[in-house]
Amino acid sequence: MKTAGFEPSEDNGSVNFKMNHAQWIFPVSMTVFVDEDRIACEMSLVKMEEDASIDKETLLKLLVSNTATQGGYFAFDQENKRIQLRVSLSNRAVTPRQLKANLIQLASLAERKSDIWSKTSGTPKSEATATAPAKSTNAPNSANPRFSLAGTWSASLTSGEAFALRLNSEGTFQLVHMKSGKATTSKGKVTRAGNKLTLTGDDKITLNCTVNQTVADKFQLAVNDAKGNVAIKLDFTKAK
Missing domain, CATH: 2.40.128.280 (Lipocalin)
Structure with missing residues (x-):
């Protein structure tokens, strides 16, 4: 990772470092699984307070966006209270240049979806309140004007x-x-x-x-x- 321009440190078999991208500094953890010939990469986007919980709407938006991403996917680390972007990379004949390119691609994905995760500060569980759904309308009316559902x-x-x-x-x-x-x-x-x-x-x-x-x-x-x-x-x- 030093060859790729990062300053890594080792912790329990994983390599940790920080990546600067746009206005953010993303903590990154990479673990090599030799038997599976792959590298697991976790890029942390938001670390929430210990007594906070991610709201359902934000989590749903991130999960929905996973189907539109290629390779990388969003996840919530419940144990460490972190919203992360994860990807599994091939460990076969990998070069520092390839690793750096993959990390830049992952950080760019985080940047494109920053309107979702960057606004997340978490809601203290003690203050969380259930929100009732909007009132249902009556039976569907085919005469209603047609709006786009996209x-x-x-x-x-x-x-x-x-x-x-x-x-x-x-x-x-x-x-x-x-x-x-x-x-x-x-x-x-x-x-x-x-x-x-x-x-x-x-x-x-x-x-x-x-x-x-x-x-x-x-x-x-x-x-x-x-x-x-x-x-x-x-x-x-x-x-x-």
Whole structure:
């Protein structure tokens, strides 16, 4: 790493150093797994206070953005209270120049998504309050004006479950569902016909939904069961 221009220190089998990029200084930890022929790299972005917790909306946005990244992915280190950007690199014939290029690429990804993680300061658990979801509107009305659904949306239930949905203009989607602190991610194709929205996952699971939208930054999604009955209604708000 010295050859690549860094000042590393060793700690429990890992190499630690700091990387300057734009206006940030990112702590980086790299561990070589010889048997797996790979290098695990963790770039820490935010270290939260001991009594703080990351809000669901921020975590969902980061998890949704993972599906749009190549190689690197965002994660929350619960034990050390850190939001990190991680990547697994090949250890085969790797050179200092390649390592530095990979780190610059990772830091550039962090910079592009800084509008999400840089605003995170954490909320003390003792002060955290549950927020009730927006009031549901009545049954979907096909006469409602049609707004674009492209973008990232979030919704929550009084049970504590939370959802993040990213709809891309090219007809793809990413959906993150958080329940009891665990996140489930799915992605696939999305089609819309009037107020009917169909999400067809890469796992072959299809969600047939109805959209009710009267304003540009909010919409209600009614997810139907196999018999066509409404199984759940989610009130989504567009992420800013």
